[in-house]
Amino acid sequence: MPTSKSEVLQGTLDLLVLKTLDSMGPMHGFGIALRIQQVSEDLLQLNQGTLYPALLRLEQRGWIASKWGVSENNRKAKYYSLTRAGRKQLGEEAENWGRMSAMINRVLRTS
């Protein structure tokens, strides 16, 4: 059994969603949830429901766009894709995150 699952850090869900859409292309909500869980090797505890307000928020900010489409199983599903503004935002946030985690690591090492 791996160690206990981590909660999704406040604010990092946006980054995870943007990154997922960036690497996978347009996806529906369930797909995004599944992908995040797979990539994190099930270490991340994600209430899939919380994904939807986050998606809406990102869409309101103009970072992602949504469109109704048809899934591989012939279901009507809403597909989300990254916009140009979203790609720029992803770059900034990833950089921020890198700086932040590097700094925290440094702090942890020195003390």
Add this chain to the structure above:
Amino acid sequence: MREFFGTFIRRVMALFRRRRLEDDLDEELRTHLEMAVELNLGKGMSAEDARREALRSFGGVEQTKENYRDQRGLPMIETTLQDLRFGLRMLRRSPGFSILAILCLTLGIGANAAVFSWVEGILFRPYPAVVHQEQLFALTGTALGEADLTSWPDLLDLQRSCTLVDSFIVTKIMGTTLSIGDRAEVTTGSIVSANYFDAIGVHPILGRGFEPGEDLGRNAHPVTVISYQLWKGRFKGDPQIIGKTQRLNNVVHTIVGVAPEGFYGTFVGWAMQFWVPASMEENFEASGYKLEDRGARWIEAYVRLKPGVTLAQAQQEISAAAKRLEAEYPATNRGRGIKLWPLWQTPFNNANTLLPTLEIMLAVVVFVLLIACANVGNLLLVRSFARRHEMTVRLAIGAGRGRLLKQLFTEGLILSAFGAAGGLLVAHWCRHALVLLFPARGGVAMHLPGEIDWRVLALSAGVCLLATLLLGLVPAMQTSKIDLAGALKSDSAGVVGGGGRAWVRSGLVVVQVSLSFVLLVGAGLLLQSLQRIRTMSPGFSTHGVLDTSVPLVAAGYDAPRAQSFQDELLNRVKALPGVESAAFGRMTPLGYGSFSSTAIAVDGYQPPPEEQPAVQYNEVGPDYFATMGIPLVSGREFRRADDEKAALVAVVNETMAAKYWGGKNPIGERVQVKGRWMQVVGVAKDSKYQSVRETPKPFFYVPLRQNFSRSAGLYIRTPLSPETMTTALAREVHALDGNLALYEVITLQEQVDRSTSPQQVAVTLVGVLGGLALLLATIGLYGVMSYAVSQSTRELGLRMALGAGASNLLRLVLARGLALTTGGVLLGAAVALGLTRLLGNLLYKVSPRDPLAFGSAFVVMTIASLAACLLPAWRATRTDPARALRE
């Protein structure tokens, strides 16, 4: 930032597409779950496990939806919309309550909005067509600190030396007779400086304004700009009007322009019909050519300050300039200054006469608003009692108290918003109502419009919010007291006058009664003051003396012709049956115009160094004193023999005799006027000259013949009515000259009444609003009493069963109502004692604590409250004890 706006816009949009978006959300989440179930089935789970696992990893579906909705729309707005919908539904469900409440608020807010619009339209922004009124100020001269007119040379000097003033604008109101075709009528116009139209930013719709230099040169530029109304009315909108001519005071003027619609000149109260440049002054002003006479003060003026310059800065500069004039021209300017006034204090037009009334009105309408709010508050209380169950249920199923309060305030807001809309409508209808309160006078178009602009709208909105807060407060207090456990038990019926809720309601009624009592006292005081003014003797006969005049100047008479006309007419009038005596006089006492004032010197009187003795005077003909009924204390009155060939004589009044001759009989003494020595031949009793409220002041009379003026009033002592006299007079005038018209014939009493019209307006307005307040308070009292009775049928029934008779119950209820009234009256009397001092200026010989006014207010209030309590009391006596006790 862009993201923020984008988000906001999307959220606002979402408010309008809620149903669609809601369907989308359902569909999206359903798909998600179906996909999850399918995946789980693929992993080999049972159908039931697959579903449970899918739901588990999703988290709460409803909770997700709720979070999603909060993110999607604007929750605050959504709940507000919800409250609004709910509030409107509640109001629709009890239309009686809603209509009564909205009506009360309409009256309350409407009274406020109407008075605001008058204050705006008459005092603060009186000239809607004029640009940048906030930089416009009135200018007058001062003599010993009192406002006076200014002279043309003084104004030219100020213009040269003041750098902070953008422009000096001269305007002087005057009247003339306008004959177009076969119709002749009196009309008002202004003598203005050439910069007038440019400086106020009014551009004629046809032709031009005046050109620089047109105000220079004696009678050099006979041109005129006419008003839009005159153009449309008398000239039938003639498009070729420019360049045509019109006789004004018998001088042919060329019409050079037509002013735009909605421009009435710059004189609060009266609409101007035409304008002429100052160079034509001599033709319109009675006492001659004044453009080069520094001592002739006749000008009313405005200044437009340069942008950013304050009143204080400009005043400082102008005062310094006035000081220099004083030093340079001591003979005419000693003791004189120049003063700027905010438009609302303009001393020379009706802004000045209406200011005290409007000030009082502002206070009065606040009272009316408070009373209206108290009424609606009481209605809301009754309803909050009825809605107690609803509130309790909402609290019990988890609504926060804040949410309930918001609901209550929203309902208050709906009521006051309707009230405000109705109120603005009322104000709109009342825009021109003030004019109706003034007595009509021939030839003058009164114009006192209310102005509903954004400032009035903002203020009304403020009043509406204030009303909302007051309204929301009452039920809110009640709601915060709801206790869940207690509320589930049924309420026991109240006792007449007992219980906490009844206490609040009674308090509101006491407040209402006290506020309307204050208004009644105010109305009483003003009414008494008006009566004092009306019955006060102005020092001349008001009955049996008629007053009229013949516009000789306008008809082009020169002095010799005017003299022989006056003599001729006087002979004919004296010969008319019923005429006891008749005389000419230049100025009518208590008329609009000011008496001229002149510097005097008296043998043996040494004036204090800072004083240049100046006294007002009138030019009157033989028999003037007998005709007017002004008694002579000693000496004689003017005779026919006191003409231009005889020795110069004068009659002084008692105050002047006392001031300059120190109690010695002045008969035979000399007084110097304009460099000419005159002998005093009589002393007349003091009378009122400019205003009935003035204190006795020095005044003297000189013979008309020795100081001739072509414009003079004719006074006739006769028991006949003005109507009878008009026909006879018109016949005589026509016989002498077929082209002459006659001004209206009025009694001197009418003249006095016109001069007291501001007092009359104040009485009418305060009376009307006081009556309104009384009505509202009576309704409030009635509401409280009938509610109290309906809530205490059990108690009343019990009392009856125990042997109380109908008269006992009647007394019980009436006593309760009267107790409330008494409380209110006592409170009101205390408030009134403090407040009626504010009426000060409007009261004439009436103490602000006049017992009669307080007494009659008490009587009226008591009668009204008895009337309000009678029906509920009667209903109490009809209680059926058997039924009341069973219920």
